[in-house]
Amino acid sequence: MKYSDLIIVGAGPVGLYAAYYAGMRGLTVKIIENFDEAGGQPLNLYPEKHIFDVAALPETDGVKLTKGLLEQLSNIDYELITGQQVLKIIKNQELFDLQTEKDVYKAKAVLLATGNGLLKPRKLGVEGEAEAVEKGRLAYFIKNLDDYAGKSVAVLGGGDSALDWALELESLASEVHLIHRRLQFRAHESTVEAVEKSSIVIHTPYTASGLTDNGLLISKVKENQTEELQVDKILVFYGFLTESTEIVPGLELTPRMQVLSGPAMRTNIPGLYAAGDVCDYxxxxxxxxxxxxxxAVAVNDMTRQVNFEHDLRKGHSSSIFGK
Ligand SMILES: Cc1cc2nc3c(=O)[nH]c(=O)nc-3n(C[C@H](O)[C@H](O)[C@H](O)COP(=O)(O)OP(=O)(O)OC[C@H]3O[C@@H](n4cnc5c(N)ncnc54)[C@H](O)[C@@H]3O)c2cc1C
Structure with a gap:
C-alpha cells in the first residue's frame, strides 16, 4: 500500500516550512492545499503589505515570503497537491485516510496547518453570479491571460490585485474598465499613477449592482444613477474570506474552534499534529x-512518536546538508 510518512494539510507559510523541515529529516511528505496556489494568508489576504517580524528578514511581503519558502522547499523531495480540499481525516489503525473530493491519500502522520480555514474569494453578491462564473463571463482569478485577448473587461476592486491586473490587461484586452466604490484606490502610489496615465476607463465611486446579458450594471455611490457597461468579461477582486470546517471526527477543539494542541503540538489523536494559526494553547x-x-517541534516529535519504518536524518541542517 502506498502511503506518505507525513501529509500536511494547508500550504500556508507554516505548512510549507513544515514540509521542508520534514523532508530535511528524511520523511516522505505531501502537502494538500485547497487553493490553486501555495501561500496561505500572506499571499492571498495581504500580498503587498510589508511584514517586518520574521527572523532574519528585516522586511518582506506575502509574495516574497512564499517565493522564499518554495525555494527552500525545492531542496527536498515533496509533492504539493493544489486545488483539493481535505474533507475528512480518519485514522484506520496505523494509517490516516485523508479524503478530498478527488482522491483518498494515506499517511502515517498528519499535520494540520489549515490556518484560519479555507480561503474563499469575496463574491460580488448579485443575482446570476454563479451562472456567469459557470459560463466563464465572471471570475475571481485570472488563470489564463489569453482568455482576455481582444475582449472588453470590467475589473472590480480598488486594491493592488485589481489595479495590477487592470494594467496587465490593458495591452491585451480591447478595453478595460476599472470600477471602485471609493474615489481613492488602496493600491501602491506608483500603481495608481500608472493606472491614471493608462487608457483604462476609471469609474469611481461606483459599485456593481447587477449583471445583464451584455455586461454589468454599475451604480454611482449614494446617487440614483445606474448605467450599463457592455463588457465580455468581469473580474472581481474583492479579497478573500476565511471559512473554518471540521474535518477530523473526535478532534478536541477550543470554544473558538481551534485545535487544542498539547505538548509538542500533539492533538488528542496520536500521530495527528497541529501547527500555525489553526492551533491554540x-x-x-x-x-x-x-x-x-x-x-519544527511537531515534526521532531513525530520522528520519535510515529514508527516510520525507515532511517531518518538527525542533527542540525548544517550537518545534514553541509559539506
Ligand atoms: C492582514 C494580516 C496581516 C498580518 N500580518 C502579519 C505580520 O506582519 N506578521 C506575522 O507574523 N503574521 C501576520 N499575520 C498572521 C499570519 O498571516 C498568520 O499567522 C499565518 O498566515 C499563519 O500561517 P498558517 O500557515 O498557519 O495558515 P494560513 O496562512 O491561513 O494558511 C492555511 C492554508 O490552509 C489551506 N486550507 C485550509 N483548510 C484546508 C483544507 N480543508 N484542505 C486543504 N487546504 C486547506 C488554506 O487554503 C490556506 O492556504 C497577518 C494576518 C493578516 C490577516
Missing part, C-alpha cells in the same frame, strides 16, 4: 515566526 501567538517554530 496557553500563550499562543498567531504569528508566522511562531508557526515556523511549532512546525
Amino acid at each position: 496557553e500563550g499562543k501567538l498567531p504569528l508566522i515566526s511562531v508557526g515556523f517554530g511549532e512546525a
Whole structure:
C-alpha cells in the first residue's frame, strides 16, 4: 500500500516550512492545499503589505515570503497537491485516510496547518453570479491571460490585485474598465499613477449592482444613477474570506474552534499534529515566526512518536546538508 510518512494539510507559510523541515529529516511528505496556489494568508489576504517580524528578514511581503519558502522547499523531495480540499481525516489503525473530493491519500502522520480555514474569494453578491462564473463571463482569478485577448473587461476592486491586473490587461484586452466604490484606490502610489496615465476607463465611486446579458450594471455611490457597461468579461477582486470546517471526527477543539494542541503540538489523536494559526494553547501567538517554530517541534516529535519504518536524518541542517 502506498502511503506518505507525513501529509500536511494547508500550504500556508507554516505548512510549507513544515514540509521542508520534514523532508530535511528524511520523511516522505505531501502537502494538500485547497487553493490553486501555495501561500496561505500572506499571499492571498495581504500580498503587498510589508511584514517586518520574521527572523532574519528585516522586511518582506506575502509574495516574497512564499517565493522564499518554495525555494527552500525545492531542496527536498515533496509533492504539493493544489486545488483539493481535505474533507475528512480518519485514522484506520496505523494509517490516516485523508479524503478530498478527488482522491483518498494515506499517511502515517498528519499535520494540520489549515490556518484560519479555507480561503474563499469575496463574491460580488448579485443575482446570476454563479451562472456567469459557470459560463466563464465572471471570475475571481485570472488563470489564463489569453482568455482576455481582444475582449472588453470590467475589473472590480480598488486594491493592488485589481489595479495590477487592470494594467496587465490593458495591452491585451480591447478595453478595460476599472470600477471602485471609493474615489481613492488602496493600491501602491506608483500603481495608481500608472493606472491614471493608462487608457483604462476609471469609474469611481461606483459599485456593481447587477449583471445583464451584455455586461454589468454599475451604480454611482449614494446617487440614483445606474448605467450599463457592455463588457465580455468581469473580474472581481474583492479579497478573500476565511471559512473554518471540521474535518477530523473526535478532534478536541477550543470554544473558538481551534485545535487544542498539547505538548509538542500533539492533538488528542496520536500521530495527528497541529501547527500555525489553526492551533491554540496557553500563550499562543498567531504569528508566522511562531508557526515556523511549532512546525519544527511537531515534526521532531513525530520522528520519535510515529514508527516510520525507515532511517531518518538527525542533527542540525548544517550537518545534514553541509559539506
Ligand atoms: C492582514 C494580516 C496581516 C498580518 N500580518 C502579519 C505580520 O506582519 N506578521 C506575522 O507574523 N503574521 C501576520 N499575520 C498572521 C499570519 O498571516 C498568520 O499567522 C499565518 O498566515 C499563519 O500561517 P498558517 O500557515 O498557519 O495558515 P494560513 O496562512 O491561513 O494558511 C492555511 C492554508 O490552509 C489551506 N486550507 C485550509 N483548510 C484546508 C483544507 N480543508 N484542505 C486543504 N487546504 C486547506 C488554506 O487554503 C490556506 O492556504 C497577518 C494576518 C493578516 C490577516
